[in-house]
Amino acid sequence: MRDHVLETQLAPTINNLGYELLGIERLTQGRFRTLVRIYIDHPNGITITDCERVSQQLSSVLDVTDPIASQYTLEISSPGLDRPLFHLEQYPRFCGSRVRVRLNKTLEQRRKFLGILKQVDLEQQQITLVCDEKEYNIAYTLIDHAQLDPTEEDIQALLKARTDALN
Known part of the structure; x- marks a missing residue:
């Protein structure tokens, strides 16, 4: 499921780090946990270091704003060759x-x-x-x-x- 509200909240942080927010998926993991998968991109591609950097920044933002009601796992991902198209x-x-x-x-x-x-x-x-x-x-x-x-x-x-x- 796409998450436009969360995209609006997180896009400024991602953009300030020099990346493009492609989109966010929210997937149910079991009964009480949600996977929040955030796809980012950059003209030079995305490395694991890029994902770690964005993850650290977004974790801080999410801890303060607390927009996700359930327990969640945050995953930052490059779009890959089979990239999803969000917009x-x-x-x-x-x-x-x-x-x-x-x-x-x-x-x-x-x-x-x-x-x-x-x-x-x-x-x-x-x-x-x-x-x-x-x-x-x-x-x-x-x-x-x-x-x-x-x-x-x-x-x-x-x-x-x-x-x-x-x-």
């Missing part, structure tokens, strides 16, 4: 990429889609996804969860680009 504004840079989308209601008797993100219309608040050679215009309000689903080719190309950049 419509994050979608345009991934046009042409393979995306997995789960809807909160059915659209043409489907709730799950795997296809190529063809277009993002920020004004109309919708995406166009090509699945099985058919185009689907999906309102952003219908999207429960979306994430990149890179192919093996995509992963190899990214690894090659990173290797080339290091040389």
Whole structure:
């Protein structure tokens, strides 16, 4: 489950540290515990040290503001290759990429889609996804969860680009 209220509270701290807050997931762990997973990014990528730094700062903020009613585990994460997409504004840079989308209601008797993100219309608040050679215009309000689903080719190309950049 996304957590927009917590995002609003924590974004300034994350931004002041030089990172971008991509989004927050709250997941139930057992009966009385919650996992709060915070995704951050940086143009140079994210290291374990970055995650530790953000975790320390956010722990202090959360101790003071105490916005989470239950016991929780705080996890700071890089978005990874299969990065989740939390906000419509994050979608345009991934046009042409393979995306997995789960809807909160059915659209043409489907709730799950795997296809190529063809277009993002920020004004109309919708995406166009090509699945099985058919185009689907999906309102952003219908999207429960979306994430990149890179192919093996995509992963190899990214690894090659990173290797080339290091040389």
